[in-house]
Amino acid sequence: MGATRTTAARQPGQGPxxxxxxxxxxxxxxxxxxxxxxxxFVAPTAEARAAxxxxxxxxxxxxxxxxxxxIFDDWKTVATSGFDPDTQVWEVVKLRNDSVLxxxxxxxxxxxxxxxxxxxxxGSSSDDDSGSGPAADAxxxxxxxxxxxxxxxxxxxxxxxxxxxVALESSGEEANADEDDGDxxxxxxxxxxxxxxxxxxxxxxxAEVEAFADExxxxxxxxxxxxxxxxxxAPEGEDEGESSDDDDDDESIDMFQDVGGLDDDDDDDEDSxxxxxxxxxxxxxxxxxxxxxxxxxxxxRGTAKPADDKPAKRVKFDAxxxxxxxxxxxxxxxxxxxxxxxxxxxxxDEDDDSSKAGTDNKSEFxxxxxxxxxxxxxxxxxxxxDKHWTMIGEVGSNKRPKNSLLAEDLDFDxxxxxxxxxTQESTVTLEDIIKRRILxxxxxxxxxxxxxxxxxFRPSEAVELSDKQSKKxxxxxxxxxxxxxxxxxxFVPEDETKLAAAHKDxxxxxxxxxxxxxxxxxFHFAPKPAVADITIRTNAPALQMEEKLPVSMTxxxxxxxxxIFDKKQRHAAxxxxxxxxxxxxREDRKLRRQRQKGHAKKLALQKAAQKGPAPKPxxxxxxxxxxxxxxxxx
Amino acid sequence: xDEDAEDELIISADQLLVSTTAAxxxxxxxxxxxxxxxxxxxxxLSAKDERGARGEIRRVRVPPHRLSxxxxxxxxxxxxxxxxxxxxxxxxxxxxMLEVRTCDETEDMGAVQKAADFLxxxxxxxxxxDALALLRMEDLYLDTxxxxxxxxxxxxxxxxxxxxxxxxxxxxxxxxxxxxxxRIVLADSKIHIMGTFQNIKIAKNAxxxxxxxxxxxxxxxxxxxxxxxxxxxx
Numbered sequence: 001m002g003a004t005r006t007t008a009a010r011q012p013g014q015g016p017x018x019x020x021x022x023x024x025x026x027x028x029x030x031x032x033x034x035x036x037x038x039x040x041f042v043a044p045t046a047e048a049r050a051a052x053x054x055x056x057x058x059x060x061x062x063x064x065x066x067x068x069x070x071i072f073d074d075w076k077t078v079a080t081s082g083f084d085p086d087t088q089v090w091e092v093v094k095l096r097n098d099s100v101l102x103x104x105x106x107x108x109x110x111x112x113x114x115x116x117x118x119x120x121x122x123g124s125s126s127d128d129d130s131g132s133g134p135a136a137d138a139x140x141x142x143x144x145x146x147x148x149x150x151x152x153x154x155x156x157x158x159x160x161x162x163x164x165x166v167a168l169e170s171s172g173e174e175a176n177a178d179e180d181d182g183d184x185x186x187x188x189x190x191x192x193x194x195x196x197x198x199x200x201x202x203x204x205x206x207a208e209v210e211a212f213a214d215e216x217x218x219x220x221x222x223x224x225x226x227x228x229x230x231x232x233x234a235p236e237g238e239d240e241g242e243s244s245d246d247d248d249d250d251e252s253i254d255m256f257q258d259v260g261g262l263d264d265d266d267d268d269d270e271d272s273x274x275x276x277x278x279x280x281x282x283x284x285x286x287x288x289x290x291x292x293x294x295x296x297x298x299x300x301r302g303t304a305k306p307a308d309d310k311p312a313k314r315v316k317f318d319a320x321x322x323x324x325x326x327x328x329x330x331x332x333x334x335x336x337x338x339x340x341x342x343x344x345x346x347x348x349d350e351d352d353d354s355s356k357a358g359t360d361n362k363s364e365f366x367x368x369x370x371x372x373x374x375x376x377x378x379x380x381x382x383x384x385x386d387k388h389w390t391m392i393g394e395v396g397s398n399k400r401p402k403n404s405l406l407a408e409d410l411d412f413d414x415x416x417x418x419x420x421x422x423t424q425e426s427t428v429t430l431e432d433i434i435k436r437r438i439l440x441x442x443x444x445x446x447x448x449x450x451x452x453x454x455x456x457f458r459p460s461e462a463v464e465l466s467d468k469q470s471k472k473x474x475x476x477x478x479x480x481x482x483x484x485x486x487x488x489x490x491f492v493p494e495d496e497t498k499l500a501a502a503h504k505d506x507x508x509x510x511x512x513x514x515x516x517x518x519x520x521x522x523f524h525f526a527p528k529p530a531v532a533d534i535t536i537r538t539n540a541p542a543l544q545m546e547e548k549l550p551v552s553m554t555x556x557x558x559x560x561x562x563x564i565f566d567k568k569q570r571h572a573a574x575x576x577x578x579x580x581x582x583x584x585x586r587e588d589r590k591l592r593r594q595r596q597k598g599h600a601k602k603l604a605l606q607k608a609a610q611k612g613p614a615p616k617p618x619x620x621x622x623x624x625x626x627x628x629x630x631x632x633x634x
Numbered sequence: 635x636d637e638d639a640e641d642e643l644i645i646s647a648d649q650l651l652v653s654t655t656a657a658x659x660x661x662x663x664x665x666x667x668x669x670x671x672x673x674x675x676x677x678x679l680s681a682k683d684e685r686g687a688r689g690e691i692r693r694v695r696v697p698p699h700r701l702s703x704x705x706x707x708x709x710x711x712x713x714x715x716x717x718x719x720x721x722x723x724x725x726x727x728x729x730x731m732l733e734v735r736t737c738d739e740t741e742d743m744g745a746v747q748k749a750a751d752f753l754x755x756x757x758x759x760x761x762x763x764d765a766l767a768l769l770r771m772e773d774l775y776l777d778t779x780x781x782x783x784x785x786x787x788x789x790x791x792x793x794x795x796x797x798x799x800x801x802x803x804x805x806x807x808x809x810x811x812x813x814x815x816x817r818i819v820l821a822d823s824k825i826h827i828m829g830t831f832q833n834i835k836i837a838k839n840a841x842x843x844x845x846x847x848x849x850x851x852x853x854x855x856x857x858x859x860x861x862x863x864x865x866x867x868x
Contacts, residue, residue, distance in 0.1 A: 459862050460855075460858040460859040460861070460862040460863075461858070462862065463858050463861045463862040463865060465809050465812060465813055465854060465857060465858055465861060466808070466809070466812045467801075467805040467806070467808050467809045467812075468808055469804065469808050470808065470811060470812055473761065473763030473764050473766065473767065474763070474764040474767040474774075474815070474816075474817050474828065474829070475763060475764070475766045475767035475770050475771075476763075477767075477815055478767055478770070478771055478774075478815070479770070481815075
């Protein structure tokens with residue numbers, strides 16, 4: 001498809017001018033059918049595609065014959081016979097299109113900015129001025145892009161073509177202007193028409209400086225207006241230099257542009273759009289003063305040289321109208337040289353209009369006086385008016401605007417020490433100190449302060465004097481002293497034993513009480529403190545039964561006291577004396593023997609009495625056995 | 635010559651002891667000059683030999699205000715004198731004299747003097763128990779002085795001084811007694827103090843300052859210090 005495109009639809013020899021109906025009829029129809037009825041592009045149809053391709057093809061052909069593009073390649077026809085349509089023909093076309101694309105991309109950037117303005121300024125004259133040439137410029141880009149897309153994907157290309165056509169349509173008129181701008185060489189910067197001033201000398205011209213400053217200001221204003229959306233009109237009766245300025249403003253400056261290679265073909269965009277300073281193509285190191293500035297006037301600089309026809313710069317807002325009128329009037333008045341109108345005098349602070357009007361008429365003195373007067377009036381106004389709130393003195397919050405303190409740098413005394421900022425370093429140092437202190441055991445424990453004056457040395461106050469009559473006599477007092485001296489701590493005077501006992505009792509009671517209180521109040525168990533105590537342990541059996549019977553019985557125990565001692569009897573046995581055998585007298589011995597005999601007799605009689613009842617022969621045990629047996633059987 | 639006579643009278647330690655020094659030996663001409671190198675060895679004398687043929691007798695006059703207390707405390711007086719000192723004592727009611735004399739059983743020659751002191755203390759006004767300390771301790775002394783020896787006071791001043799000395803219910807007097815371990819007897823304008831020498835001195839100072847007019851509180855403070863010092867709590 002792409003291969004046939006280049007040769008189809010048009011005769012190669014025909015230029016775009018031959019097709020007069022192209023600019024109006026075809027695009028309009030396309031617009032009506034496809035752009036204003038956007039639903040047409042929802043579903044791809046063969047009709048829409050064909051129409052789009054038709055337009056694209058035409059623009060591409062038109063672009064081919066632009067004089068500009070003669071520099072790329074002078075292709076009139078492309079021999080496509082024998083080429084493989086998909087790849088080889090495409091490669092050929094691509095060779096051409098690449099360079100075109102590059103250039104076209106730059107142009108598209110500019111156009112994108114001016115889209116809206118062109119819509120608004122439909123009736124502007126500049127639009128009418130546009131010819132087919134600039135249209136071709138934009139269209140060329142679109143065509144080239146569409147050609148690129150075609151080979152790859154037909155469906156996508158259609159959509160992209162449509163999009164580009166929209167852009168194309170809207171920016172068609174503007175592109176013409178741009179084309180015109182691009183075609184023409186930008187005029188060199190005109191040296192200002194000399195306006196004689198005191199400061200002028202060989203090299204310096206005040207008028208030039210002011211003109212330069214005005215230029216910069218106007219550019220700045222224009223740029224701002226464009227950004228704000230208020231696109232300036234094309235200047236009246238000006239050539240492309242003005243527009244080129246617009247281009248210059250709109251296009252961002254390439255900071256990395258190789259200044260030395262200004263004449264390179266690659267940078268044709270910047271080259272053509274610049275003010276013509278580098279249009280001649282001097283290299284950076286070949287640029288000279290004469291390229292930029294007109295030769296210094298010198299002392300003879302009173303007459304203005306005929307400068308190039310540099311149009312007066314006009315700012316495109318209301319003030320500009322006045323400037324324009326001034327410019328127009330001045331240019332009319334001065335036939336010799338077009339005096340460029342300046343909006344601002346660089347060294348004037350006041351309104352330019354008022355001063356400008358009479359600048360020429362006033363003398364040096366008058367001007368200085370005027371300046372002084374203006375300064376004086378300004379100072380007077382300041383003096384009369386209210387002071388700034390910072391100069392008033394004590395200011396409350398109602399005297400100053402809201403949040404105005406935040407903007408002010410206040411200086412006041414800080415009463416407290418500033419809070420130390422805790423940084424990583426400070427933490428690390430602190431931790432080091434802590435570790436060192438712990439290792440060295442340098443603690444900062446608080447030590448209890450002892451008040452030296454608090455406790456005077458008064459041992460006498462511990463002594464208690466008794467004012468009662470002492471119960472001890474003097475002898476006992478000295479006796480106690482003596483005994484205390486002898487025995488030391490072991491001696492406890494008598495009356496103090498009771499006291500000591502009482503003390504001990506109280507002590508034990510208190511100890512008991514405290515143990516109980518501790519048990520109640522402490523969470524942990526605290527056992528009772530051990531008290532040294534002597535306990536007598538008898539190794540007695542745990543079980544002790546009361547014995548009524550005596551364990552042993554002696555003769556002496558058995559005797560009654562009356563038997564031991566009898567007052568009436570005198571013999572040895574009864575008086576209670578313990579006498580041995582050798583001590584007994586004869587009679588006593590006799591008595592004793594009689595007594596013993598009598599005892600023996602008695603005993604014998606008693607025994608005989610016990611055994612007295614004649615012991616009967618015992619019953620034979622046989623019947624008992626039988627009984628026993630009987631019982632056992634049961 | 636006089637010097638020699640004086641030397642004879644004075645019995646110095648040199649004479650009693652054996653001394654090889656020529657000066658002492660040459661000068662001395664004492665009656666009991668021992669032979670050089672020999673130490674005399676005397677057996678203790680028995681009581682009989684000590685007192686000689688005649689026994690000693692002491693008489694102590696009993697003032698009228700002590701007569702009835704004497705009757706009341708007779709046994710307390712009689713017993714220690716007779717049983718411990720082994721003396722003989724009797725009261726002569728007509729002459730109002732207490733008489734003490736040695737007997738065969740007496741062992742200690744100084745007992746008579748002690749008994750006399752004991753009786754005298756009782757007659758001054760001390761209780762028999764307090765006076766008994768005189769018998770038991772040898773270091774106790776009796777000191778008597780009058781108020782006018784300290785300061786001349788008359789009439790009400792004197793009465794007030796006596797009142798100051800005694801204190802309310804005898805408080806001040808007892809305080810001094812307890813602090814200094816003495817016994818004090820206030821007999822109108824006479825003051826008797828019984829105790830050891832040092833204690834008597836302290837008590838006397840306290841009483842003198844009281845007579846002079848210092849307030850009892852001051853005396854108490856001073857006595858406190860004294861008592862603390864005596865108890866050993868410096």
